[in-house]
Each structure stands twice: as C-alpha cells, then as structure tokens.
Amino acid sequence: MKKTDKIFVAGHRGMVGSAVVRALVREGYANVVTRTHAELDLLDPCAVRAFYETERPDVAVIAAARVGGIGANSAANALFLYENEMIALNTVWAAAEAGVKRLLFLGSTCIYPRLAPQPIPEEALLTGELEKTNEGYALAKISGLKLCEFLRRDRGLCYHSLMPTNLYGPGDNYDLVGGHVLPTMVRKFEEARVRGDATVPLWGTGSPLREFLHVDDLAAACLFVLNLDNPPDLLNVGSGEEVSIRDLAEQVRAATGCPATIDWDVTKPDGTPRKLCDTSRIRALGWKPAISLAEGLARTVSDYRTECAEHRVRMGHR
Numbered sequence: 001m002k003k004t005d006k007i008f009v010a011g012h013r014g015m016v017g018s019a020v021v022r023a024l025v026r027e028g029y030a031n032v033v034t035r036t037h038a039e040l041d042l043l044d045p046c047a048v049r050a051f052y053e054t055e056r057p058d059v060a061v062i063a064a065a066r067v068g069g070i071g072a073n074s075a076a077n078a079l080f081l082y083e084n085e086m087i088a089l090n091t092v093w094a095a096a097e098a099g100v101k102r103l104l105f106l107g108s109t110c111i112y113p114r115l116a117p118q119p120i121p122e123e124a125l126l127t128g129e130l131e132k133t134n135e136g137y138a139l140a141k142i143s144g145l146k147l148c149e150f151l152r153r154d155r156g157l158c159y160h161s162l163m164p165t166n167l168y169g170p171g172d173n174y175d176l177v178g179g180h181v182l183p184t185m186v187r188k189f190e191e192a193r194v195r196g197d198a199t200v201p202l203w204g205t206g207s208p209l210r211e212f213l214h215v216d217d218l219a220a221a222c223l224f225v226l227n228l229d230n231p232p233d234l235l236n237v238g239s240g241e242e243v244s245i246r247d248l249a250e251q252v253r254a255a256t257g258c259p260a261t262i263d264w265d266v267t268k269p270d271g272t273p274r275k276l277c278d279t280s281r282i283r284a285l286g287w288k289p290a291i292s293l294a295e296g297l298a299r300t301v302s303d304y305r306t307e308c309a310e311h312r313v314r315m316g317h318r
C-alpha cells in the first residue's frame, strides 16, 4: 500500500473503523475516504456500486458491520445475518466490479466452530457446527471472507481477511443489553461504585474463557497485512492472553475500584465455552500485539470516565 493510495474505510464511525482511520492518518496515509451511514447505505447494492464507480479507491477496508454482544446476537440472529451479509456482499462485490485492486475484509473469530480445537487455527473454518448465539453473524462473515477468497482465485484480486478475537477500546458500545462483555462490565462496575450498590449483576456462570484484543492493536495488524505483498487469504488476530469471565470481572472491579460483590445470573447464556485463536501465522509474518489486557483495561476505564464527563458514551450498535 502506498502513502498516496486512496483508501476507503467502510464503517469509520465504529470502534474498529475509527481505529483504522486513526492508524492510517498517524502513519501518513493522507487520502482516506469515508462515508457516513446517512451518505451511503451499505445495505443498498446500487448505492454502493455508484459510490465505488465515482470514488474509485485503490484500497478498501471493510470495517462496517452490525455488531453486538451475546445478548444482541442471540435475540436477533436474523437481523445480524441479513445486515452483515448485505454489507459484506455489497462492499466486496462492488469493489471488485469497480476494479478496486486491494481489499481487507474484517470478520470475527466467532466464524469458527463452537467446539473448535484450542487455540483455534485458521484451518478450523467450516469443520463443525457454529455457536448458536451468534450463528447469523458468523454465517455472514463466512460469506464475506469466502467471497474475498473466490475473487482472489477467480480474478487475481488481492482481497483477504482478518479474523480478530473479542475487541475493545475507544468508541466501544456501552449498552447494558446489547454490548460486549468488557465494556458492559466497565459500565456496570463504574455505575455501581458511583451509586454505592452492594452487588453488580453479571451474566452466565463466569466460567467461559475469552481472549481480548485492544482495537489499536487490531488497527496496527490491518496496516501490517495491507503492506504484505502476498498475504494469506485468512489470518487470525489475537492477544494470546486467555482469561475467564470471572477473572475478567475481578480485573474490571479492581480497575474501577468498585467494592461491590458479583451476582451471577445463570439464566443468561454463556455462549461458546472457549475462544482463543491461534495467532502463530500472523506472528510468524512479523506482527505482534503491543497492549496487554491490564494496560488496555486501565486505559478503557479512564476513556470511559472521560466519555461520561463529556456526555459522549456510545450506547447502540453503530
């Protein structure tokens, strides 16, 4: 990727897209193109096609998606399938039709089977049943990454994908029902501390294992792979640090300084029991994460307090 390339970042207002734009600008890529949802509806194939034909970017980064935590996904698998499928097919297919030479598609490690071997290698794709709570989202992301793979094979276009583990960072969604576990915990413990609540309600048993990656590390990985001449079709991106939900809760409690005890609601789903991705492939190519969970958590609590003070905490999927 050249510094003068015109780079379209789809989803630049989201947590991932905004981190990618920050990283591009910091690294001196001056020609970044974005569109708000009001300016370009990515669910509309004609509008997406017209956009690419007018703008003709050299590179596209597809960071747009309807995303959410286990609550949002399990309550609306149809919506997560439909919107993410449309976004993936429209943004990738129309890019190819308009002659965009390079495209990076972003997915999620929930594309892998629920009971995949751990840590999950890229080869585990399509070897078993998906986790039911996010089956719609996973199917859409599988379509997107396969479309990139097929276009590369059929037309020689350098379209490739990154599958990040659970992400967190600035601009995250702090919705108590629809958000992911890490930001939701930060908000729950912080609000309990401020209100002086005796308990904090959390979901499930606390036993599932998860891996968390700071979004600035993902953004660095995006730039890293976009600068490879011949990247693999699919690469996992993760921190390699695995933590139980129970341990995460203790770490968030400590980071917020909240004395409340935890009340586990076991009627809420645990989701997949374990989701640690194998990052040996991207590490062998030369990328590694820079932000530990402890450091990222401290930053997140501080960012959340600033966002609250400035009345700009995001609570919703976009």
Ligand code: GFB
Residues within 6 Å of the ligand: 068, 069, 070, 071, 073, 074, 108, 109, 110, 133, 134, 137, 138, 165, 166, 167, 176, 178, 179, 180, 181, 182, 184, 185, 201, 202, 203, 204, 205, 208, 210, 245, 268, 269, 270, 271, 272
């Ligand atoms: O982050 P999370 O919503 O998503 O939940 P997944 C992770 C774990 O945290 C689950 C537990 O075991 C939850 O039961 N948990 C405990 C909580 N307390 C809470 C809480 O207050 N809120 C939430 N949200 N969880 C998502 C997928 O799966 O991961 C998406 O649904 C996406 O498709 C994303 O891929 C990365 O890790 O289970």
